[in-house]
Amino acid sequence: MSYSIKKGDAVIVIAGEDKGKSGQVDKVIIGKENARVVVKGSGLKTEKHFVKPRSGREKGGIVEKERAIDISNVMIVCPSCGKATKVGHKITAGDDGKNVKERVCKQCGASLDNVSKAKAKTAAKKTAKTATKSKTATKKSAAKKTDEESK
Numbered sequence: 001m002s003y004s005i006k007k008g009d010a011v012i013v014i015a016g017e018d019k020g021k022s023g024q025v026d027k028v029i030i031g032k033e034n035a036r037v038v039v040k041g042s043g044l045k046t047e048k049h050f051v052k053p054r055s056g057r058e059k060g061g062i063v064e065k066e067r068a069i070d071i072s073n074v075m076i077v078c079p080s081c082g083k084a085t086k087v088g089h090k091i092t093a094g095d096d097g098k099n100v101k102e103r104v105c106k107q108c109g110a111s112l113d114n115v116s117k118a119k120a121k122t123a124a125k126k127t128a129k130t131a132t133k134s135k136t137a138t139k140k141s142a143a144k145k146t147d148e149e150s151k
Contacts, residue, residue: 003028003035003071004087004103009112011039011074012084018044018069022077029068036068080110087112 005025012022023041046064053060075084086106094100103112
């Protein structure tokens with residue numbers, strides 16, 4: 001099966017323990033039954049592993065690595081509009097005259113391919129800020145409702 005998420009894409013987690021957090025795809029792992037992605041970002045859950053020293057110079061200890069998340073639990077963040085979006089495909093003529101299939105944002109139509117890593121990081125940060133703002137806004141509105149009910 002073909003997946004539209006690639007290494008280096010800015011993504012936001014839409015389900016699970018890390019819902020609402022964003023980061024950048026570090027690795028895509030495609031298995032027989034399911035596909036997973038390793039997302040690098042601040043605030044994401046990690047796994048702790050014990051590493052044995054292999055030589056006298058090497059240190060052992062507990063090492064933290066990013067967890068793999070199911071690919072269905074993340075959405076790509078568009079670098080131009082800064083929103084989580086579905087991925088569409090568009091066939092265009094390339095430089096050499098051959099048809100080229102590229103990934104595009106379903107909301108604004110901007111290309112998701114050929115995006116620099118810096119743009120992907122800023123898009124992930126924008127989405128993380130808007131997600132935290134919406135969470136605090138819902139908490140405040142819930143607090144107002146409880147205050148009104150108690151009066």
